[in-house]
Amino acid sequence: MTEKTANVHWEGSGKAGLGQISTQTAALKAYPYGFASRFEDERKGSNPEELLGAAHAACFTMAFSFACEKAGFPSAVIDTQAKVRLTQQGDAFVIDRIALSLTASVPGINDARFQEIAEQAKRDCPLSKALASVPEITLRATLQTSKGAAS
Template structure:
């Protein structure tokens, strides 16, 4: 399977005082604001590249895990994934995926193995050079 997806960024002004807007091909993001302030400071409404990478990684990992669970005859009630990225010295150096799963009939060891495989084969995990840590919690395990 091969496909392409598009996104667009428009930046106006200087690095610190300028502002930008992001639009995705799906229009889920449409002229969504981002700036120095939304990236490096708190308080201003808008997004930033690291937050978007985190969302992409959490979403990709959750979907990949769902497929791998299905291959092993499990269906998750819920896979709740939070991604936390660390930006340090001009690079995203670490991403931690916090996984809370509710998967009927699976034991903790199986869930751990399948989740680790999902982390390894997730297309966004493969894309990133940062260290990726995975923390797992299985409901009722």
């Protein structure tokens, strides 16, 4: 069993307030966030949706790599993007979609098996399971074929 910790310190109220996010590993240490970085596309801070996307992409990528290895196809290179959409519903906001996009090089695998493993990893990833209340989690998986070595 493992347990990880993140902390947030917030000062001020609502739109005017500013927060700082810190993680146990110090990957983030007093990293700023607030209304502008969440709703106004300010790039001087982070936001919960971006962090959720990073966590989901990281978890899914690792689950995919382990699933490939277990199936006898060790992965070479994996790139994953997660787009997390926050929408307003009435007076509240909800995350209504996460779109995962995977591009990977997996020697010796065919596309059908690659797609099966990618879908399985999406289902089995602990973050996907934790995010089961999100109405739509999609996956676009692209098998990158390696070009022959130069002579």
